[in-house]
Amino acid sequence: MAKTIAPVAVTLVESKSSLKSANVQVNDVPTSFRLLQQKPTVSVVPPPTDGVRIVTAAEYKEAAACLAEAFAEDDVARYFIDVPDRAHWTEEEKWDLHVEILEYVTYAHILKGLVTTIGDFDAVALWMPPGKNMDDFLTILRSGMWRLNYRLSAEGKRRFFNEFLPLLHDTKHATLGDRDDDSWYLVYIGTKPSGRGKGYARKLIEHVTKQADREGRAVYLESSNEKNPPIYRRFGFEDRRTIHLQRAEKNVQLDIMVREPAAQEKKLGRKP
């Protein structure tokens, strides 16, 4: 596994919040002195622990197959496939497209993010580390994401490119503000039905949240199933807002959650 040695920013003054509590006007502080808390500017790939391992490019199909199974009935995953202009498709054709989409997304995260698994691909998590994204031309080309232009129907494309992606992008930015490029992003996590309740998701999530705590960084996610927020709350995530995809007969809800780094929680006097 390739590890990045993280350069650190130098601490010159206290953080914005502590300046506030000390009744110091942030604008009184010269910009050049507003380099805040010691924090790696590049994230380190967390070392494998507790049975968690990093998925390689050669394994993208197994990882995607796990996610396809976990998200087989997920309203968001089906939102781009169960469209009126594909009503004539068989379930098999729709399933193949579902798997294909997850293969592209998984491969893109192997290239630009972090993909982890546990057991025999019993659970898989797709992460985007701080400051990273998969929007560049080369990643879209190499991952196969470009094929969605041909594989999705006209309505599927409207839902994916014109509604879903901009909504997710804008919501993340509105929720995290200037931390948008400085937070970990849990893009997907899924445990196969046969592996559920064995602690796999906890291990995959804690693998990165421990790192996020060390770095003093928030972790962001969108939850596509109303059963999940109570599970995520157990890991320290808090509800921030709900958003809706509105092009289907019934709106599809997504819960936006953020986990603040434990150290900061302590500073604020909250329970971790």
Ligand SMILES: CC(C)(COP(=O)(O)OP(=O)(O)OC[C@H]1O[C@@H](n2cnc3c(N)ncnc32)[C@H](O)[C@@H]1OP(=O)(O)O)[C@@H](O)C(=O)NCCC(=O)NCCS
């Ligand atoms: C959500 C999901 C990833 C959880 O995976 P999992 O491997 O079964 O989770 P774990 O066994 O690690 O359990 C994590 C915690 O949630 C709790 N939990 C798990 N399933 C639960 C359920 N159905 N109801 C209530 N609590 C539950 C566990 O008790 C555990 O808490 P604890 O460690 O404090 O005891 C899995 O159910 C899944 O893949 N669902 C379908 C896909 C999906 O919705 N993914 C998330 C999209 S946002």
